Amino acid sequence: MTQAELKELILKTLVSVAPNVDLDEIEADENFRDQFDFDSMDFLNFVTALGKALGREVPPRDTPKLASLEGCLAYFSN
Amino acid sequence: MSDFLMPSLGADMEAGVLMEWLVKPGDRVERGQIVAVVETQKGAIEIEIFEDGQIQSLEIVPGTEVPVGTVLARLSASDAPVLRSEAVAESAPTLPEAPASAVSDTVSIRAAELEVPAAALAQHSASAERLRISPLARQRARELGLSEAVLAQLTGTGPQGALCLRDIEKAAQTPPGVSPLAPHASPSARQKALELGVDLQKVQGSGPHGLTTAEDVERVVSQHALEKPVQNPMRAAIAAAMSRSKREIPHYYLAHSFDFEPALSWLEALNETLPMEERLVYAVLLVKAVALALKKFPEMNGFWQEGAFVPLEQIDIGLAISLRTGGLVAPALKQTDQKNLKTLMAEFRDLVNRSRGGQLRASEMRGGTITVTNLGEQGVESVFPVIYPPQVAMVGFGTVLERPWVIEGQILPRRVIQVSLAGDHRVSDGHRGAMFLARIEKLLHKPEKLL
Numbered sequence: 001m002t003q004a005e006l007k008e009l010i011l012k013t014l015v016s017v018a019p020n021v022d023l024d025e026i027e028a029d030e031n032f033r034d035q036f037d038f039d040s041m042d043f044l045n046f047v048t049a050l051g052k053a054l055g056r057e058v059p060p061r062d063t064p065k066l067a068s069l070e071g072c073l074a075y076f077s078n
Numbered sequence: 079m080s081d082f083l084m085p086s087l088g089a090d091m092e093a094g095v096l097m098e099w100l101v102k103p104g105d106r107v108e109r110g111q112i113v114a115v116v117e118t119q120k121g122a123i124e125i126e127i128f129e130d131g132q133i134q135s136l137e138i139v140p141g142t143e144v145p146v147g148t149v150l151a152r153l154s155a156s157d158a159p160v161l162r163s164e165a166v167a168e169s170a171p172t173l174p175e176a177p178a179s180a181v182s183d184t185v186s187i188r189a190a191e192l193e194v195p196a197a198a199l200a201q202h203s204a205s206a207e208r209l210r211i212s213p214l215a216r217q218r219a220r221e222l223g224l225s226e227a228v229l230a231q232l233t234g235t236g237p238q239g240a241l242c243l244r245d246i247e248k249a250a251q252t253p254p255g256v257s258p259l260a261p262h263a264s265p266s267a268r269q270k271a272l273e274l275g276v277d278l279q280k281v282q283g284s285g286p287h288g289l290t291t292a293e294d295v296e297r298v299v300s301q302h303a304l305e306k307p308v309q310n311p312m313r314a315a316i317a318a319a320m321s322r323s324k325r326e327i328p329h330y331y332l333a334h335s336f337d338f339e340p341a342l343s344w345l346e347a348l349n350e351t352l353p354m355e356e357r358l359v360y361a362v363l364l365v366k367a368v369a370l371a372l373k374k375f376p377e378m379n380g381f382w383q384e385g386a387f388v389p390l391e392q393i394d395i396g397l398a399i400s401l402r403t404g405g406l407v408a409p410a411l412k413q414t415d416q417k418n419l420k421t422l423m424a425e426f427r428d429l430v431n432r433s434r435g436g437q438l439r440a441s442e443m444r445g446g447t448i449t450v451t452n453l454g455e456q457g458v459e460s461v462f463p464v465i466y467p468p469q470v471a472m473v474g475f476g477t478v479l480e481r482p483w484v485i486e487g488q489i490l491p492r493r494v495i496q497v498s499l500a501g502d503h504r505v506s507d508g509h510r511g512a513m514f515l516a517r518i519e520k521l522l523h524k525p526e527k528l529l
Contacts, residue, residue, distance in 0.1 A: 040455065059350065060349040
């Protein structure tokens, strides 16, 4: 999976969890909570959906690394 | 005669829009019969009447929003003679088709034309207010042929606004163009204006010679209804419920911060062992702790109904869920105390997703037997909830913050949370409220028992 494909998947997952987020305004290094008013339920839904789509189990201690677009890209590129 | 009022169709209803009349003046009605359709925030609802009788008059035109308790129609006992106000209005003579000279001849002619609605007025005012008029003034009015309807529109200058002789003379002398009986309106328009509380001075007439007709009066009323700013229904529902809460419920507030580290550490360890889709958020722990604590504090779980508290056996925790589009809903987790954390988490997730997707069922919208609000991660420490009527308590949780905490003489960094309570002082007191919050803390210190 290329960086571009990964980014596409992350954005798609964000929209599936929170249909009214505005992706045009997304800032890669800003966390989802501050940008999109994500609460813990939204974030958990996002991590679960993204992990599933990529076939990766994300341990709880790693989930804070997925709090922004940049964080997600870095985490899943490894 | 009795009045048929705009009913309250729910605790949070303050007003409704009369959409349609299913009866007309003169119709006989039976107790339980559907007589009108009213639009509320919950949709269009058919309204039944609660006694037998005959419709005397309809007081509100369709399309009008009126507060709960407003008279919608007047009802007479089944055997009483019925005033057919609409029939009267239709058959009443419409003003001057006759040559102008016949009409120009002052007040008495107008008064005569008003005789028919005057009968209606007499019926109306008999129950409302008797006309204040001095005996001398009444005698003079009779001589001049002024009817009750005409007199009712005059402004009295006597004691307590009573009509006295000078008022009658003045009315009789004023030229027709500027008569206090003006504006130029048909009898049916006057009747309509009286029924709807419309000031005829403000109605633009469209009939011959600028005559104001009943249709003109109705148009003004419906235009007024249309021009009213429309509030978002969600905002309106919140406004109604919260206004009622603050108006009726004597709230008392308590807040207590405590060490949340034991519960969070336990939960994090548990989540390590669970697959992603089964992991729990700490809000589920909070909700379960409140549910179990309620078992010892039944005065926090129930409804205030008809001036008394009704405790409820079943514990359904309402969850205040904010919507990204603005506003909030408070659907219930049914029988919260009976369910394990795994089930609660699945139902919690489902409720949040469906609330935000706008797919809650009507039965879920009714809310719980108490409500919990959790501010989550927005960085605010304290919340002072507003009770959701007819509930009698609401529990709030602030954001989890890391704070220096003293444990056995040592200062340690701990994650701390504040729990707060808004209680209904008609039902419980601060002392019991404090014990309730202490109970919640105690349960969260032994999280494994919440499983």
